[in-house]
Amino acid sequence: MDFAFLITLFIIGCIGSFLSGMVGIGGSVINYPMLLYIPPLVGVMALSAHEVSGIGAIQVLFSTLGGVLAYRKSGFLHRSLILYMGSSILAGSLLGSYVSHFMPENGMNLVYGLLAIVAVVLMLIPKKGQRADAEEEVTFHKGLAAGIAFVIGSVSGVLGAGGAFILVPVMLSILKIPVRMTIASSLAITFLSAIGASAGKVLTGQVMLLPAVVLMLASLIAAPIGAKVGQKINAVYLQWALAAMITATAVKIWLDLL
DSSP: OOHHHHHHHHHHHHHHHHHHHHHTOOSHHHHHHHHHHHHHHTTSOOOOHHHHHHHHHHHHHHHHHHHHHHHTTSSOOOHHHHHHHHHHHHHHHHHHHHHGGGSOHHHHHHHHHHHHHHHHHHHHSOOTTOOSSOSSOOOOOHHHHHHHHHHHHHHHGGGTOOSHHHHHHHHHHTSOOOHHHHHHHHHHHHHHHHHHHHHHHHHTTOOOHHHHHHHHHHHHHHHHHHHHHHTTSOHHHHHHHHHHHHHHHHHHHHHHHO
């Protein structure tokens, strides 16, 4: 594990964490393919899908923590939504991350490809009357929110992901949460999901300590900056940016699988 490899990881971590903080996702949708493809492309040590998912879980944990801290005084964090969805997604992600230990690498990439397709579809569905900001008290179906969160956590936990890249469009399209509140609250929910995912990956020996520390440092530096930038950008632009990133990564994964 040489210095060039660690520098490559740090740069990838900074890019992914900045973008994740800006659009309110944990970063795995961006970092998973970058960590899988960029290191061997530039001639440094290659990582397996299990290793990528393990260190990615740690990265998501700290990038979402940094993002939540940046949003803590914004007024966009919905406490009830975070409580119901966060507790369910924590349990689901712990289960999914543990089960991933028994899956082959192609199986994990297939999970990523399927989740990315669902996320892209949800992002492209027209959303009539969608609000950028809350003009009145925001309500939601608590049972539906908790059930959706558990399913998302179970599947995304396989990848060491917090699940925000599927959680965000679900919150927008199904639960009808305003865009800015979705972006902020999804960071907190994804942070809880990342706790479960990280625990499962550590318990099954899928986490490489030094690369995980490098990504952790990159996340703590870049995610708060991205979140601050995101608060100053039009919410509609943030949503389109998220859709574009998910689409690009989905195309790459499916080209490799097929």
